[in-house]
């Protein structure tokens with residue numbers, strides 16, 4: 622029996638590792654599991670020690686390492702030819718391999734904007750690029766199901782490598798409340814009912830209890846925390862400053878700049894705070910880098926910047942960052958039910 626060890630990270634968040642793990646567990650293949658803690662600063666170095674790409678999953682087969690989830694899935698199929706890792710029927714087998722490969726390289730938008738977070742339950746609106754990807758995903762599921770009508774609830778009837786490759790998208794559809802048609806929904810239900818998947822879910826939840834939560838808001842998704850994926854991009858200008866001793870016109874100029882920003886195209890919102898020691902942070906949010914540049918170039922703002930360097934501040938730091946995710950907590954909101962399935 623081959624000596625197998627699968628390296629992975631936190632089960633709540635790792636979509637790629639879910640694939641080989643599901644296959645191994647579903648088909649009852651014995652393997653050792655080494656799971657790195659995502660939030661541990663040592664983890665990247667530990668992963669690099671076993672993975673040429675610095676990424677997991679990695680499967681150790683004896684003294685060989687296999688990386689890339691699709692290559693691992695193929696290796697498992699090679700090692701266990703007696704198991705139906707890929708569908709048995711040649712036509713379905715070709716079809717299954719095509720969608721597995723498409724999944725491996727595609728769906729970048731959905732992946733980026735609906736990152737896997739098993740415990741999360743929210744509802745987001747998709748922009749057109751992500752809607753297109755979801756439509757193609759549904760089309761992929763529907764084509765496979767049409768190829769395997771009446772043969773069982775999975776893509777090609779019985780659970781196979783194709784289902785394992787697509788399973789992480791099932792979790793994204795559930796986590797982000799994405800609308801899908803009946804065929805995709807029935808396939809998702811089949812994935813969530815699979816004992817191997819349910820074991821992964823239980824182990825993910827158990828890990829969330831003991832691992833640092835930094836990367837895992839879903840676990841603490843307690844009903845009135847909202848994860849919002851903005852309709853479009855959002856860029857933050859983070860301005861930290863240390864006030865010089867009082868300049869009488871500072872308050873008036875600062876108020877004027879805040880009012881000016883709010884009239885600029887592409888302005889979304891801002892928030893500002895300053896302590897008694899004169900240290901302050903203002904973060905403003907914008908639709909694009911071009912809008913930020915336009916505000917910077919505005920003549921009134923230019924005068925204020927000059928005064929800032931000349932009189933208002935002893936130092937400042939300004940950073941522009943892209944907002945990848947927005948999570949909001951509001952204790953005054955009605956808690957929402959968050960069901961686990």
Ligand SMILES: N[C@@H](CCC(=O)N[C@@H](CS)C(=O)NCC(=O)O)C(=O)O
Pocket residue numbers: 630634635636637638665675676677678688689690691725
């Ligand atoms: N294409 C790779 C992607 C693997 C991947 O991105 N893995 C993530 C975890 S789900 C990772 O290791 N991230 C660590 C990092 O990027 O530093 C595969 O199919 O295995």
